Amino acid sequence: MLTGKQKRYLRSLAHHLDPVFQVGKGGVNDHLIRHVEEAIEKRELMKISVLNNNADDPKEIGAALAEQSGSELVQVIGKTIVLYKESRDNKTIELPR
Numbered sequence: 001m002l003t004g005k006q007k008r009y010l011r012s013l014a015h016h017l018d019p020v021f022q023v024g025k026g027g028v029n030d031h032l033i034r035h036v037e038e039a040i041e042k043r044e045l046m047k048i049s050v051l052n053n054n055a056d057d058p059k060e061i062g063a064a065l066a067e068q069s070g071s072e073l074v075q076v077i078g079k080t081i082v083l084y085k086e087s088r089d090n091k092t093i094e095l096p097r
Contacts (some may be wrong), residue, residue, distance in 0.1 A: 006095045010074045014082045031051035036069045040085045050079040
């Protein structure tokens, strides 16, 4: 679990990132989860946008993506989801204590 201070720090880092994936009307599926797992291992921090043609709640999508990919949900703002997972091989982000 991330502390409030760590989430604030990650939000500041994520501000300048562009979304890597888009969740469309297909929703969260195994294919998307696999790609998110691979990408987050390389990046540690990533944004995902929810398209307007998806009727699901972005907070529910963010929670499902975080749970199924084994990452932490940092923030859901509007239709943008921010996920973080510490990388085993490519650790670049040093979290504050």
